[in-house]
Amino acid sequence: xxYVYNNKGTCSVRTEVELNPDHTIQSVxxxxxxxxxxxxxxxxxxxxxxxxxxxxMEGTTCGNKPTSxxxxxxxxxxxxxxxx
Numbered sequence: 001x002x003y004v005y006n007n008k009g010t011c012s013v014r015t016e017v018e019l020n021p022d023h024t025i026q027s028v029x030x031x032x033x034x035x036x037x038x039x040x041x042x043x044x045x046x047x048x049x050x051x052x053x054x055x056x057m058e059g060t061t062c063g064n065k066p067t068s069x070x071x072x073x074x075x076x077x078x079x080x081x082x083x084x
Contacts, residue, residue, distance in 0.1 A: 003083055005076035009067045012038065015076040023050045023081065033069045041070060050077045 005015045012033030018026040028042040045053050054074045062068035 001080065001084060003076060003080035005072070005079050007032075007069075007072040007076075009065055010062065010069050010072050012069045012072065015073055017050075017073070017076050017080045019050055019077075019080045019084065021084070023084075024048065025050055025053060025077070028073060028076075030069060030073065038069055041073065045073070050081055053077055 001021075002016060002018045005017070007013055007015055007030075010033060012030045014031040016027075016029045016031075018028075020026050025045045025048050028045050030038040030042065054077050057070035058074035058078075060068045060070045060074075
């Protein structure tokens with residue numbers, strides 16, 4: 001199942017996550033933001049349970065912003081889980 005989330009408060013504008021029925025992450029694609037860092041994060045998340053990724057990334061901030069690209073990925077994963 002593919003879920004598209006429009007990011008809020010970050011340089012990246014959209015996150016697309018593909019989840020398997022067992023909640024493992026098939027893929028994560030982020031549009032915008034720090035390209036190399038987000039590609040690396042996406043590779044690290046592949047195969048991980050969505051719940052574990054959320055627990056690790058949710059609440060991460062960037063500078064003085066109340067959110068970050070990893071936090072927005074966590075929000076996208078939460079939305080994808082709710083849509084399953």
